Amino acid sequence: MTTKTPLVEMKNISIAFGGVKAVDDVSVDLHEGEVVGLLGHNGAGKSTLIKILSGAYHANAGEIYISGEKAHIANPRDARNYNIETIYQTLALADNLDAASNLFLGREIVTNVGTVDDDAMEAETRKIMGRLNPNFEKFSSPVSALSGGQRQSVAIARAVYFNAKILIMDEPTAALGPHETQMVSELIQQLKSEGIGIFLISHDIHDVMDLCDRASVMKNGKLVGTVNVDEVTDDDLLGMIILGKHPHENKEDA
Amino acid sequence: MKDSAKKFVSNVGIDPRLLGMIGALVVLWVVFDLWTGGRFLTPRNLFNISVQTSSVAIMATGMVFVIVTRHIDLSVGSLLGFIGMSVAALQVHVLPDIVGLGHWSIWIIASVAAVLMGLVIGAAQGWVIGYLTVPAFIVTLGGLLIYRGAMWWVTEGQTVSPLDPNFKLLGGGAEGTLGETLSWAFGLFASFAAVVLIILSRRRKANHGFVVKPVWAEGVLIALAVGLIMGFVWTLNSYPIAKGARARVAEARGLELTDTLSLNHGVAIPVVILLLVTVAMTIVSKRTRFGRYIYATGGNPEAAELSGINTRMLTVKVFALMGALTGISAVVASARLGSVDVGLGTLDELRVIAAAVIGGTALAGGFGTIYGAVIGAAIMQTLQSGMASVGVDAPLQNMVVGFVLVVAVWIDIVYRRKVGV
Numbered sequence: 001m002t003t004k005t006p007l008v009e010m011k012n013i014s015i016a017f018g019g020v021k022a023v024d025d026v027s028v029d030l031h032e033g034e035v036v037g038l039l040g041h042n043g044a045g046k047s048t049l050i051k052i053l054s055g056a057y058h059a060n061a062g063e064i065y066i067s068g069e070k071a072h073i074a075n076p077r078d079a080r081n082y083n084i085e086t087i088y089q090t091l092a093l094a095d096n097l098d099a100a101s102n103l104f105l106g107r108e109i110v111t112n113v114g115t116v117d118d119d120a121m122e123a124e125t126r127k128i129m130g131r132l133n134p135n136f137e138k139f140s141s142p143v144s145a146l147s148g149g150q151r152q153s154v155a156i157a158r159a160v161y162f163n164a165k166i167l168i169m170d171e172p173t174a175a176l177g178p179h180e181t182q183m184v185s186e187l188i189q190q191l192k193s194e195g196i197g198i199f200l201i202s203h204d205i206h207d208v209m210d211l212c213d214r215a216s217v218m219k220n221g222k223l224v225g226t227v228n229v230d231e232v233t234d235d236d237l238l239g240m241i242i243l244g245k246h247p248h249e250n251k252e253d254a
Numbered sequence: 255m256k257d258s259a260k261k262f263v264s265n266v267g268i269d270p271r272l273l274g275m276i277g278a279l280v281v282l283w284v285v286f287d288l289w290t291g292g293r294f295l296t297p298r299n300l301f302n303i304s305v306q307t308s309s310v311a312i313m314a315t316g317m318v319f320v321i322v323t324r325h326i327d328l329s330v331g332s333l334l335g336f337i338g339m340s341v342a343a344l345q346v347h348v349l350p351d352i353v354g355l356g357h358w359s360i361w362i363i364a365s366v367a368a369v370l371m372g373l374v375i376g377a378a379q380g381w382v383i384g385y386l387t388v389p390a391f392i393v394t395l396g397g398l399l400i401y402r403g404a405m406w407w408v409t410e411g412q413t414v415s416p417l418d419p420n421f422k423l424l425g426g427g428a429e430g431t432l433g434e435t436l437s438w439a440f441g442l443f444a445s446f447a448a449v450v451l452i453i454l455s456r457r458r459k460a461n462h463g464f465v466v467k468p469v470w471a472e473g474v475l476i477a478l479a480v481g482l483i484m485g486f487v488w489t490l491n492s493y494p495i496a497k498g499a500r501a502r503v504a505e506a507r508g509l510e511l512t513d514t515l516s517l518n519h520g521v522a523i524p525v526v527i528l529l530l531v532t533v534a535m536t537i538v539s540k541r542t543r544f545g546r547y548i549y550a551t552g553g554n555p556e557a558a559e560l561s562g563i564n565t566r567m568l569t570v571k572v573f574a575l576m577g578a579l580t581g582i583s584a585v586v587a588s589a590r591l592g593s594v595d596v597g598l599g600t601l602d603e604l605r606v607i608a609a610a611v612i613g614g615t616a617l618a619g620g621f622g623t624i625y626g627a628v629i630g631a632a633i634m635q636t637l638q639s640g641m642a643s644v645g646v647d648a649p650l651q652n653m654v655v656g657f658v659l660v661v662a663v664w665i666d667i668v669y670r671r672k673v674g675v
Binding site: 095 | 458459461462463464537541542543546547549550551552553554556557558559560561562563620621
């Protein structure tokens with residue numbers, strides 16, 4: 001692709017859980033303003049790979065470079081310091097807290113005396129939700145009282161609010177209806193135009209074909225290959241996912 | 255009618271569950287008062303209940319955090335005994351040799367030692383739970399046995415008495431109160447603080463352009479807060495000092511004793527301690543990051559971890575806080591009795607857990623309020639005192655308390671399901 005330094009390079013990443021190699025020598029990368037889809041069956045290692053980037057897991061081997069510099073990501077706090085934000089498939093919301101508390105969890109706005117400023121956080125939450133999901137009104141309810149789409153928009157707001165440069169979205173549309181899926185698609189386009197790099201984990205090929213620039217396919221913990229979405233068909237991708245078969249001879253190493 | 259009542263409550267902005275608990279408490283009071291022919295709702299009895307509630311209620315506020323983070327602490331009763339015995343021995347057998355018998359500093363050293371001891375032991379338990387990942391149930395069950403045994407070794411089973419006279423004031427009693435004047439001042443100060451807080455909160459919300467409650471609702475809230483505080487002080491200020499203690503108390507307060515001198519108890523010092531702890535713990539739970547992380551961890555530990563919260567360290571802090579509060583309770587409980595025997599604190603862990611749970615703390619984690627636990631402790635103490643005063647046998651008392659515990663939690667579950675939280 002481009003010769004510019006990639007925003008993220010994950011090189012030769014491996015991780016094993018009790019002898020099972022969940023991710024085995026996988027390298028992927030991501031450029032500014034690019035959406036890279038991560039495809040594969042359940043258990044292919046997509047989420048595990050991405051949790052290494054977000055700091056939830058620690059790789060046994062391999063290196064991560066952010067904007068060309070070697071990055072040390074030992075925990076989720078480190079990842080956040082590199083402006084890596086993650087929208088987890090499980091959403092990772094504390095169901096008993098309200099939207100504002102979840103949005104700012106771990107990064108609360110505090111007053112001069114160091115107490116959490118709930119009113120200021122609610123005001124900020126109202127602002128960003130006004131942009132992302134104008135119908136959202138339940139600011140004082142715990143998020144357990146929200147619909148799937150509303151919960152998703154809280155998780156998205158949390159990732160977007162803190163000026164992410166690198167955004168990881170793990171199955172962002174799995175729990176959503178058509179209207180909300182459309183909303184997420186538009187959001188991805190918008191973030192992309194702002195220069196944010198996005199890893200989109202999905203097992204829906206159509207999502208990937210519609211939204212992504214490139215797709216990296218994993219199978220049984222190994223990388224099958226990375227392709228430009230424009231140059232492959234649905235069937236090519238399916239072949240990669242199911243059979244682990246690379247469609248082109250000229251495997252590109254962007 | 256029912257709808258308008260609901261609307262009234264939501265307008266004023268009081269948690270319906272708080273109303274339910276206060277309602278239950280008031281119903282119990284009225285029932286026992288009718289049953290005993292007016293001997294229950296007297297200043298004297300309410301004073302005693304307030305003092306007897308303090309020790310368990312102080313610990314219950316800490317137990318809320320422990321249970322909210324999906325843990326349990328079975329060791330608090332034994333720990334209270336161990337700390338109580340240790341600082342009793344300290345002030346009776348050790349400190350008089352160093353600073354002199356009856357020295358003014360003894361109660362301060364003993365109290366600080368109690369809190370520090372609880373803090374360190376609690377932190378150690380929290381470390382085993384958080385970092386070595388041994389379940390809290392097991393760690394604190396071990397603690398229950400260890401501290402009870404350790405308590406015996408402190409004096410080889412001997413009862414320690416008499417405690418330092420100044421130290422004993424921390425347990426209440428005729429002298430261990432604020433006295434009338436200070437009680438009124440305390441009430442006025444608390445009322446003033448409540449009014450200021452309500453007004454400031456409203457102003458802050460208005461500044462952000464949020465919808466604020468109607469002015470009348472704030473007025474009702476202020477009237478309720480001030481009324482409750484001043485009513486409480488007035489009640490305790492109406493309990494006269496017994497004849498035998500008049501001379502002593504008058505001297506302690508620097509008053510000249512005459513036959514017409516009006517001497518009343520006022521707010522007991524352990525109750526003041528409880529109220530300060532309640533306010534501080536409420537601020538911690540609602541207004542600090544630490545408190546926010548406790549609830550977040552209880553609601554979804556994985557999410558808390560992914561948000562960068564160090565949940566292991568949080569566990570250490572929660573148990574350290576529980577230990578420190580147990581230290582405070584140990585001071586209050588031993589000071590109230592004036593002596594410490596090896597039975598001090600026995601079964602307190604169950605009273606404390608029951609108070610937190612009756613007060614709406616969910617064992618599944620994530621939910622629980624400080625004020626709920628304090629009211630829960632008051633409900634338990636009311637039941638116990640009430641049944642004793644109507645002559646219910648001790649075994650039957652325990653059966654009733656056990657039954658109430660189960661029913662209270664069941665009601666809470668039904669309520670939660672209904673409102674969908």
